[in-house]
Amino acid sequence: xxxLFILIIIVAxxxxxxxxxxxxxxNSELSSLAQFYAQPDNISKVNSPNLVTAIVVTYRGLDTMxxxxxxxxxxAIIAFFLKKGGTTRTLxxxxxxxxxxxKLLVPIIVMLGVYIFINGHLSPGGGxxxxxxxxxxxxxxxxxxxxxxxxxxxxxxxxxxxxxxFVGLAALGALLGLGYLDNAILPLGExxxxxxxxxxPVIYSxxxxxxxxxxxxxxxxxxxxxxxx
Amino acid sequence: xxxxxxTVLLGAVMLxxxxxxxxxxxxxxxxxxxxxxxxxxSILYLLLAAPDVAMTEAAIGSGxxxxxxxxxxxxxxxxxxxEENEA
Amino acid sequence: MELIGxxxxxxxxxxxxxxxxxxxxxxxxxxxxxxxxxxxxLGTIMSLIGLVFLMPQxxxxxxxxxxxVMMTSPVSAHVLARAxxxxxxxxxxxxxxxxxxxxxxxxxxxxEKK
Amino acid sequence: xxxxxxxxxxxxxxxxxxxIMTRKNIIRIIIGFVIFDTGxxxxxxxxxxxxxxxxxILDGSVSIADAAQKIVDPVPQALVLTAIVxxxxxxxxxxxxxxxxxxxxxxxxxxxxxxxxx
Numbered sequence: 126x127x128x129l130f131i132l133i134i135i136v137a138x139x140x141x142x143x144x145x146x147x148x149x150x151x152n153s154e155l156s157s158l159a160q161f162y163a164q165p166d167n168i169s170k171v172n173s174p175n176l177v178t179a180i181v182v183t184y185r186g187l188d189t190m191x192x193x194x195x196x197x198x199x200x201a202i203i204a205f206f207l208k209k210g211g212t213t214r215t216l217x218x219x220x221x222x223x224x225x226x227x228k229l230l231v232p233i234i235v236m237l238g239v240y241i242f243i244n245g246h247l248s249p250g251g252g253x254x255x256x257x258x259x260x261x262x263x264x265x266x267x268x269x270x271x272x273x274x275x276x277x278x279x280x281x282x283x284x285x286x287x288x289x290x291f292v293g294l295a296a297l298g299a300l301l302g303l304g305y306l307d308n309a310i311l312p313l314g315e316x317x318x319x320x321x322x323x324x325x326p327v328i329y330s331x332x333x334x335x336x337x338x339x340x341x342x343x344x345x346x347x348x349x350x351x352x353x354x
Numbered sequence: 355x356x357x358x359x360x361t362v363l364l365g366a367v368m369l370x371x372x373x374x375x376x377x378x379x380x381x382x383x384x385x386x387x388x389x390x391x392x393x394x395x396s397i398l399y400l401l402l403a404a405p406d407v408a409m410t411e412a413a414i415g416s417g418x419x420x421x422x423x424x425x426x427x428x429x430x431x432x433x434x435x436x437e438e439n440e441a
Numbered sequence: 442m443e444l445i446g447x448x449x450x451x452x453x454x455x456x457x458x459x460x461x462x463x464x465x466x467x468x469x470x471x472x473x474x475x476x477x478x479x480x481x482x483l484g485t486i487m488s489l490i491g492l493v494f495l496m497p498q499x500x501x502x503x504x505x506x507x508x509x510v511m512m513t514s515p516v517s518a519h520v521l522a523r524a525x526x527x528x529x530x531x532x533x534x535x536x537x538x539x540x541x542x543x544x545x546x547x548x549x550x551x552x553e554k555k
Numbered sequence: 556x557x558x559x560x561x562x563x564x565x566x567x568x569x570x571x572x573x574x575i576m577t578r579k580n581i582i583r584i585i586i587g588f589v590i591f592d593t594g595x596x597x598x599x600x601x602x603x604x605x606x607x608x609x610x611x612i613l614d615g616s617v618s619i620a621d622a623a624q625k626i627v628d629p630v631p632q633a634l635v636l637t638a639i640v641x642x643x644x645x646x647x648x649x650x651x652x653x654x655x656x657x658x659x660x661x662x663x664x665x666x667x668x669x670x671x672x673x
Contacts, residue, residue, distance in 0.1 A: 152603075
């Protein structure tokens with residue numbers, strides 16, 4: 126009876142979604158907003174080849190700021206909830222092969238993450254992807270040797286500093302009279318080179334550091350409440 | 355045309371993965387199926403010309419989410435064992 | 442040049458095909474892991490070497506990729522096999538030698554008292 | 556192609572909703588939320604697709620002048636990019652709650668949490 130009721134609700138929702146499918150006839154051209162972003166004048170004003178990066182950092186920069194705030198809040202709440210249990214932990218020793226290869230791989234993966242968010246305005250990638258890659262390097266390190274104490278203060282200091290620099294760079298644009306989160310506070314440079322697109326690589330690098338530190342913090346919290354038996 | 359076939363196949367596999375994730379008896383298999391759903395979704399994003407989204411989904415949706423689920427499952431399993439020992 | 446690259450890539454894909462047949466044919470987890478790692482690593486590396494011949498301007502990236510495959514794939518299979526040994530997944534009935542049995546007791550160790 | 560992905564996305568959304576509403580185990584409800592998220596992202600990205608378009612990255616193949624004719628819509632992609640990262644944070648938060656609930660009641664069944672019912 127209960128399931129029948131739920132089924133009716135879902136079928137009703139599906140029939141509400143049906144007109145969206147039947148009236149959708151595919152896009153043959155861009156929407157007006159995207160055409161505004163893709164105009165040659167506006168592209169040369171931002172000077173970033175990757176338009177997604179331009180939108181995330183500059184046009185919709187406030188959204189990114191709110192997103193980073195939400196991530197910070199979830200990390201803080203998780204840290205508040207998961208206090209470390211004081212139990213004795215019995216773990217199997219990892220094999221030497223795994224430990225050695227993890228030691229070799231972790232710096233390379235961190236370097237790959239840094240490469241991804243530094244080149245975020247030239248190729249696919251950016252702060253969020255790079256942060257996720259850095260967090261996966263941290264999880265590899267934690268899996269290989271579960272007793273490593275991550276330097277908690279270091280991660281928190283990194284996260285706070287990057288957040289402050291992000292907000293500071295955003296406010297600098299307003300102070301210079303260009304607009305909040307404008308990227309023209311640094312020289313725009315040549316299209317398609319590494320040092321171009323004004324403040325976009327700088328801002329995205331700090332976003333990447335912040336996201337990486339936050340995700341690492343969350344994973345470290347989840348790892349430290351384990352009690353393997 | 356080949357893109358069309360690949361898309362249909364991917365969609366069918368994704369629906370099957372969602373079904374497994376909902377109805378399989380073992381929680382571990384359900385979590386793995388969720389991760390596989392994320393991985394197939396990242397291929398779909400690549401076909402839809404969104405490489406940025408595909409990278410994010412591959413790193414987060416199939417990697418980190420699965421690992422967090424496994425940490426929680428491990429913790430819950432050990433808790434349940436302790437309870438059995440006491441009782 | 443292109444012919445050599447194509448032949449090496451074809452050989453690599455043949456090795457991959459053999460690996461996928463072996464995945465179905467093998468009796469237990471450990472044999473499947475061995476097939477799925479050794480043959481897959483060789484096949485991937487051979488395909489990448491063939492690509493070096495086909496696209497000579499990508500050789501740096503491709504050699505980096507080969508290095509990554511050689512670093513990650515065997516190690517992950519090793520860790521998987523080890524974990525499945527410790528949670529006592531049974532061998533197939535035809536297994537004769539179990540060299541891990543000797544030091545299984547020495548593997549447990551106490552960590553982190555608080 | 557975009558029709559098929561759109562329909563797939565909607566079906567995955569409905570599957571996630573079904574999982575949220577019928578399952579009793581809390582972990583499975585969270586899995587339902589993850590499935591719902593994935594379907595929503597697929598719908599948004601497939602709405603952004605333009606027929607025959609390339610990725611919105613202006614390298615050698617796409618020049619600045621004809622960018623507006625060749626690329627797909629970058630705005631929903633940027634929104635989905637941040638939504639995925641938020642999804643990880645929210646999932647981690649829900650799992651932390653689930654862990655705490657299991658510590659309190661030693662049970663993951665949603666029907667054993669009746670403290671606010673009377």
